[in-house]
Amino acid sequence: MSKRVRATLVLIVLAVVWVIPLVSLFFDAGRARSIGASVAGIDAHLLHVILFSAFVSAVPALFSCVFGTMAGYAISKKRFVGRNILYGMLLGVVFFPPVVFMMPLFKIVSVLRIYDTPLAFILPSAVTAFSIIYMKSAVDRISSSIFDAARIDGIGELAMLKEIVYPLTKGPLAALFVLQFLANWGALAMPLAVADSPARQTLAVYLALSVQKYQVIQRQELLLPLLLLMIPAAAFFFLKPIEITRGVLRTIIKCKDA
């Protein structure tokens, strides 16, 4: 058996082992039926939770694409006082666990009197450190000479964003939207910090709190929320997942071209 064939076989075995935990729960006729039953008899609260999650995940993701592009372009192509300090801080913040921001966030939304409102979900995620440094690394790949040429032609800064940055970063922008949507969709610490009423539960919070409450997790009615929580991840694979992965890698790790 050649090395190549052997490696492929090992890989197939590993791939099967990897997938089992993801699908094990749904490969049971009884459970599949109960998911079907819960879809048919979905209760108003769960429906509300799903719609609310989608709303507070999509809106800030969209904003962070816009603001992230503007800031990323500025950091990538302009020199200003505090540029390196800002970039360094953003790089650090990306790696901080969300838990450390729970209390500060709780404090600020209380001070601003938006605790337990949709705004408390949207504003703090309307721009993220990740969106800025991700777009910075995307704009880094556009040659500066294009901007110089445009400047000579007398193009303004906003037109520059619209005519050069946007068309050349459409791919990374779509990826950023999906990544930010998924981050908001799956977030646990942040939504726990900014709201506490059942009407302001996201799907992740709903599921996590249900598990905390019952402690027994073999409950058929939790299967549907679980499945719904997992499904949006598929969006990642419908875009160009390899390019996204490469983009994220280049954002958080220093890379040089060999």
Add this chain to the structure above:
Amino acid sequence: MKDDLIFTPPAKRHFDPWAYVLLAPALVLLMVFLFLPALWAFLTGLNLTPDTSYDAVFSAYSSQLQSGLFWRAIINTLYFSGIYVPGALALGYVLARVLHRSVAKAPVLLLFVVPLVVPGVAVSFLWRWIFSQDAGLLNAALQVVGLPAIDWLGQAPLVLPSIALMSIWRGAGMVAIVFYVALRGLPKEFEELAEIEGACGWKKFVYLTLPALRPAWLIAILLLLINAHRVFSAIFVMTRDGGPANWATNLPFLIYRTGMRHDFDFSGASVISTMLCFTIALLVVLLRRNELSVRGGDE
């Protein structure tokens, strides 16, 4: 003179007020919702009432350092890292190696990224079911082999290794990407040279692959260490309030417990947050000192 005009490199970019206009929305939001609240939290950890003596400023720090739970959380974080980092590192390396040799490369690599993309709450839920004592997949497998069922998440010393096992499953894909990229960055002649020189097995690994992939090893280890200091939703979902006898309470969970749940001790939680952030910042600085060689093309 004419040539000069054409070939003069673009003037060194200097200060441009437009930078601040473009940064304004992001900076305002970050200031209000991130930097200022974080600064507030940091100051909350210090005792800054005007009449306190110099020593008393750090009273919240000294009371944390004397708290048994704080040290328990540090030990738990280290215990978790001790299993998670080597486990995910070895598995990820093997994965990358096998991928590098096999036929279908990048598309298969993506399969191992799935656990990273699926929300932590969902993944923890799935694994809690897998680990459950009476209906879990793992115990069912043990019983087929004839071994007794184990209460994976209910026994103090077993909780963290169980959660680490899940995290290894999640993190190995990330490590595999780093090593896969690094392996592709090696020159093609590398393997051939090794064989011509008669290096094989362990010798080849120790004297050739290890030094050649040094930045990748460091990057992977640092990424895993950083990750080990971020685990939260797994503890939240898979244990009841930090595990039996607090055996699963790591630093992030302790912050949540201290600040948001039990006694709303903001200064205590701020102190732990500050120390945790300094640790992670240090790891990030080390991480950014290493560079990964990337070869373009059909990744």
